[in-house]
Amino acid sequence: MSTKHLDKIVALCKRKGFVFPNSEIYGGLKASYDYGPLGVELKKSISEIWWNSMTRLYSNIVGLDSSIMVHPDVWEASGHIANFNDPLTDNKDSKKRYRVDDLLAQQKTKVIDSLCEILSIKNNNDNETIDNISQFLLKNSNEWKSALSEAGVIDPFSGNVGNWTEVTQFNLMFQTNAGPSEKTGKSIFLRPETAQGIYINYLLVQNSMRLKVPFGIAQIGKAFRNEIIARNFIFRTREFEQMEMQYFVKPSEDNEAMKFWKKERMDFFSTKLGIDDKNLRFHEHSEDNLAHYAKAAFDIEYNFPFGWGEIEGIHNRTDFDLKQHEKHSGKNLTYFDPIENEKYHPYIIETSTGLNRLFLMVLCEFYHEDTNNNRTVLKLPFDLAPNKLVICPLLKKDGLPEKSNEVFNKLSKEYRCIYDEQGSIGKRYYRQDEAGTPFGITVDHETLENNSVTIRERDTMQQHRVEINKISEFINDKKN
RNA sequence: GCGAGUGUAGCUCAGCUGGUAGAGCACAACCUUGCCAAGGUUGGGGUCGCGCGUUCGAAUCGCGUCACUCGCUCCA
Numbered sequence: 065m066s067t068k069h070l071d072k073i074v075a076l077c078k079r080k081g082f083v084f085p086n087s088e089i090y091g092g093l094k095a096s097y098d099y100g101p102l103g104v105e106l107k108k109s110i111s112e113i114w115w116n117s118m119t120r121l122y123s124n125i126v127g128l129d130s131s132i133m134v135h136p137d138v139w140e141a142s143g144h145i146a147n148f149n150d151p152l153t154d155n156k157d158s159k160k161r162y163r164v165d166d167l168l169a170q171q172k173t174k175v176i177d178s179l180c181e182i183l184s185i186k187n188n189n190d191n192e193t194i195d196n197i198s199q200f201l202l203k204n205s206n207e208w209k210s211a212l213s214e215a216g217v218i219d220p221f222s223g224n225v226g227n228w229t230e231v232t233q234f235n236l237m238f239q240t241n242a243g244p245s246e247k248t249g250k251s252i253f254l255r256p257e258t259a260q261g262i263y264i265n266y267l268l269v270q271n272s273m274r275l276k277v278p279f280g281i282a283q284i285g286k287a288f289r290n291e292i293i294a295r296n297f298i299f300r301t302r303e304f305e306q307m308e309m310q311y312f313v314k315p316s317e318d319n320e321a322m323k324f325w326k327k328e329r330m331d332f333f334s335t336k337l338g339i340d341d342k343n344l345r346f347h348e349h350s351e352d353n354l355a356h357y358a359k360a361a362f363d364i365e366y367n368f369p370f371g372w373g374e375i376e377g378i379h380n381r382t383d384f385d386l387k388q389h390e391k392h393s394g395k396n397l398t399y400f401d402p403i404e405n406e407k408y409h410p411y412i413i414e415t416s417t418g419l420n421r422l423f424l425m426v427l428c429e430f431y432h433e434d435t436n437n438n439r440t441v442l443k444l445p446f447d448l449a450p451n452k453l454v455i456c457p458l459l460k461k462d463g464l465p466e467k468s469n470e471v472f473n474k475l476s477k478e479y480r481c482i483y484d485e486q487g488s489i490g491k492r493y494y495r496q497d498e499a500g501t502p503f504g505i506t507v508d509h510e511t512l513e514n515n516s517v518t519i520r521e522r523d524t525m526q527q528h529r530v531e532i533n534k535i536s537e538f539i540n541d542k543k544n
Numbered sequence: 545g546c547g548a549g550u551g552u553a554g555c556u557c558a559g560c561u562g563g564u565a566g567a568g569c570a571c572a573a574c575c576u577u578g579c580c581a582a583g584g585u586u587g588g589g590g591u592c593g594c595g596c597g598u599u600c601g602a603a604u605c606g607c608g609u610c611a612c613u614c615g616c617u618c619c620a
Contacts, residue, residue, distance in 0.1 A: 071613085079555060079570080085611080091593060092611045144620070154545055154617080161545075161617055229545070236620075257620070291619070300619085357620075439581075458578060486572090490580030497580095506579065518579065525580065 070369040073427050074297055076440070080499050082106065082427070083298060095294030095301045102499060103423075105450035105480070107305075110422050111284055113336055113447065114307050118282040125280035125309060126273050130261025132286060133242065133252050141392035142260050142385065143357065144237060144253075151202040153212060155219045155226035162219075164198035164212075164231055170220050179215040183208065201231040238288045238302075254288040259414060261285075262310045263385045267397060270312075277399060277410055278321060280311040284419070296370050298420045305419035312399070312410035315383065318359070321413045322380055326362055329376055329415050333364065337422070338445045339429050343367040347374070357384040364417075366425045375425055376417035383409035430500070442500035443523055446543035452479040453539075454496045458508040460485045468507040471517065471532060475505070478536055497522055503539060 077083035081100035087093045099107055119127050139145045151164040168176065173189065176197070180187035185196055201208055212228035219226035238254040255261065262269075262281045269281055284307045294300045313321045326346070333339045349361035357379075364376040386409045390397040398407040430443045446452065455472045457464035465485055472483050482501065484492045493504050504520040511517050515532045521542070530538045 074612095075555060088611095090610090094611070142620085152545085152618095232545075259620095289619085295613090437580080456579095488577065488579090488581070488583095491582080493579085494581050504580095508578070520579075527579070 069431070070297065070428070073369075073424075073431055076431070076442075076498065077103070077427070095291070096303065097298050097301065102450040106426070106444075106448060107419060107423055109448045109450075110337070110426065111305075111307060111419055114332075114417070114419075114422075115282065115284060117332060117336055118280070118309050122280065124275065124278065125282055125311075126269060126275070128262060128265060128269060128281050128283045129285065130258070130265060130283065132255050132288075134255065134261060134264070136250065136252055137392050138260050138264060138389075139237065139253055139256075141388040143388070144256055151198045151231045153231050154229045155222070164201060165194055167217065167220075168194045168197060171217055175216055175218070179211065179217075182211055182215055198231065236290055238290060256289050257287050257416075258283050258285045258306045258308050259310060259381075259416065260385070262308070263389055263412070264393075266310075266312065266386070267399070270399065276403070277401060278311060278313040278317065280309050282309040283307075296368070296373075298424050299368070299370075299373060301420060306416060307419055307422075308414065308416040311413040311415070313413060314401070314404075315408060315411045318380055318382070318411040318413065321411075322360060322362075322378065325378055325413055325415050329378055329417075330364060333366075333375075337426065337448070339366070339425065343429065345372065347372070357381050366421075366428075368425070368428055373421070375421045376415065379414045379416070381412040381414050383411055385412060386410070434497075437525070439494050439497050441497045441522065444500035444502070446502050449500045449502050450480070451482045451496070451499065451501045453481045453503050453505055454492065454501050455481055455483050456489060456492050456504060456506045457485050458489055458506050462509065463512060464507050464509070467511055471505060471507060471511075474532070475535060479539070493520060493525075502543065505535065 074083075077100075078085075080102055082103035084098045084100055085092050086096035086098050115127070118125050152161055153164055153167065154161045168179075169191070176189070176193065177187060179185070179197055180193065183197065183200055185193065185200060187193055201211060208230075210228070212231075213225060216225050217228060218224065237256050239251060240254070242250045242252045262283055266281065269275070270279065273279075284305065286303060287306050288303050291300055291302055294302060311321055311325065330344065330346070333344055334341055343366055345365050345367075347363040347365050349358070349363070354361055359380040359382045361377060361379040363374040364378070365372040366375045386397045389395075390409070397409065399410050400407050426444070426448060427442070430445075430448075432441045432443055433439075434441050444450075453475060455468050455475065457468040468483065468485070472481055475481050482496070484495070486492070487495075489506065496504060500522075502522045504518075504522070506518040506520065508518065511532075516529050517532060517535070519528045519530050519535065519538060520526070521528075528538070
């Protein structure tokens, strides 16, 4: 596979109505995409398969749909605000990026002296002075664009004075105001992950459903991250859809639960979505690479045309989040275990996957170029295909369109069907191959005599003669 | 965010050193066609990403901007 391959998928997505660039008539909006008529069906199919498998296959997992906007203190508690508010600068020469306070802490005193002089900041030769400098540079970045270079701030990587960019701050979270007036409105954030909505509701869910540990809460919803860079089509976008399941366990049983979910989630991709094992692998986060809340973390990665990329994270978040929310809210968030007769904060095993990434994965996995027959085929499994059947009159005359409409009306009650009478029959088959439609039903003159049609299979191009009232039976038998 | 490259019809692209926009495919109508694309006729569709500038005149040159691709960087 190659990048060329991805380009072809992007082109197919636009051509056939899977994915369009957002705001295209205005020149586009970076890393923002819209899902077209076929795309919305595929996306829904994937999320339905996930939702059904989570909430039906496991009797101790229930669903939730929490709101995108929550009390701002939630993000204080979760660590999202504290961990992402550092002023940064880039050295254009070495192309390295630094936190300004870290960078200044590594400078000789004369550099700090000189900075204080340039900026007229009181110099106490301490960390506070460094903080003052970096905050000042952040607030006045326009005026003092070149202050760092002027003062001779050294790049520890190159050992030379850096060619520094103006100091900027990256905010992961989208911030806005609740209430129509900016003055009186409260500052709120669009959620950067759906998980927190589960944590703050976990006791309400547990009580209302009379759940006992271990139990899980599943949720599908949009999340927003102000990514510094967004690349690779819909792989990393600022607005995206998460499918998360947070599993609450006895702290002593966390390792076992991790093991269980690692296997379950890997199986999901291979058996439920039909992804080839050789395109899937685990990636374990090394200890010094773990997020601030995690004890252990595994990613499931897929072999995309642009390389291996994360499609799901399975993390042991311990009791970090619940304890944080307890601390910040002042409410008791312990779970009472009636069997052990004790109270504790459950450990949380998180399985978190990105719907948009699965969408891209599915397209990459099932995109095929059939060079023998000179056609492009999207070999989507039946359950994922946006349209299941295409109904075609062999010819656009002799009452065949009318008969086809009858067949269409009958079958569309059961399957998502599409009707096509335009062009030669072969062309119509090929058109639908590219859109992933698994079966073609063709009405011909014989149909008028004995009510039988031709069913043509997308992947093998084989044809079968089937009576109209046995079509469902045939398809249900053949579809997987 | 930094660096490099790209941006002409829905798609893939042509358009040499500046002189009033082209092809193939796709799409639509009619004909042809009796089961696997590319047969015929006709037609719709582009202020050449956007803006400013240089010029008598710019798709073609310059600057800016937006978007995409690649590398670096970042990634709760």
